[in-house]
Amino acid sequence: xxxxxxxxxxxxxxxxxxxxxLPDNGKDRELIRVLRDEKNILTASTTSCRGIGxxxxxxxxxxxxxxxxxxxHLVEIIVPDSEADDLVEFICKLxxxxxxxxxxxxxxxxxxxxxxxxxxDVPYESVRTKTHAD
Amino acid sequence: MSERNIAYLxxxxxxxxxxxxxxxxxxxxxxxxxxxxxxxxxxxxxVGVRERLGxxxxxxxxxxxxxxxxxxxxxxxxxxxxxYGTAGIDRPGAGLIYLMPLEMVAVYLPRxxxxxxxxxxx
Numbered sequence: 104x105x106x107x108x109x110x111x112x113x114x115x116x117x118x119x120x121x122x123x124x125l126p127d128n129g130k131d132r133e134l135i136r137v138l139r140d141e142k143n144i145l146t147a148s149t150t151s152c153r154g155i156g157x158x159x160x161x162x163x164x165x166x167x168x169x170x171x172x173x174x175x176h177l178v179e180i181i182v183p184d185s186e187a188d189d190l191v192e193f194i195c196k197l198x199x200x201x202x203x204x205x206x207x208x209x210x211x212x213x214x215x216x217x218x219x220x221x222x223x224d225v226p227y228e229s230v231r232t233k234t235h236a237d
Numbered sequence: 238m239s240e241r242n243i244a245y246l247x248x249x250x251x252x253x254x255x256x257x258x259x260x261x262x263x264x265x266x267x268x269x270x271x272x273x274x275x276x277x278x279x280x281x282x283x284v285g286v287r288e289r290l291g292x293x294x295x296x297x298x299x300x301x302x303x304x305x306x307x308x309x310x311x312x313x314x315x316x317x318x319x320x321y322g323t324a325g326i327d328r329p330g331a332g333l334i335y336l337m338p339l340e341m342v343a344v345y346l347p348r349x350x351x352x353x354x355x356x357x358x359x
Contacts, residue, residue: 154276155277169262
């Protein structure tokens with residue numbers, strides 16, 4: 104498979120994937136906002152899924168029933184290798200992973216990841232809305 | 238870091254399993270019976286065998302479920318084998334399992350459990 108003519112072959116950098124499972128309390132959106140505003144990280148997404156906690160037990164477990172599942176959010180973040188460890192500490196603190204029912208975090212190593220940037224001349228939605236109101 | 242109720246685990250794998258809609262609970266049950274803990278379930282839209290069957294493909298639901306379970310590296314293959322056998326993934330087109338190594342996992346650890354682990358390590 105060859106690259107289309109005229110396009111430069113991107114140079115991939117070593118990256119880490121950080122996944123954070125968070126309860127349905129709005130922490131996922133807050134985390135993405137903080138990563139964007141304070142850490143300048145744009146490569147983050149959140150999806151909703153059903154979660155069954157490790158510490159959950161059920162009275163019916165002997166009859167082969169599962170504990171009730173609950174709505175949780177999975178935040179996936181791709182970061183450069185050099186920033187990964189500091190960011191894990193930061194996220195654990197911010198998201199409250201060290202508290203009961205605070206969620207969980209894991210880190211894995213993708214083979215490669217492209218750099219992601221946004222056009223510099225397009226303002227954030229909130230700024231644009233304000234301009235329209237003016 | 239040591240004063241916080243958090244544990245950083247290594248030698249952990251993420252087991253992901255793609256199955257037909259409604260089969261996720263069977264996978265979670267199998268994983269729990271093998272000693273795995275929590276699980277995440279996503280709803281997804283799958284393509285594959287359905288497109289190869291032409292009109293007969295309408296009998297196969299395009300909606301799939303992905304189950305993700307964290308397991309210790311030593312147990313991973315055993316848990317995968319158990320799920321493969323008990324959740325019906327051994328039939329063609331029924332689903333797939335893949336294992337991915339994780340570099341690190343951070344989870345809440347109750348104080349009592351942390352103290353017990355400390356005592357055991359002395």
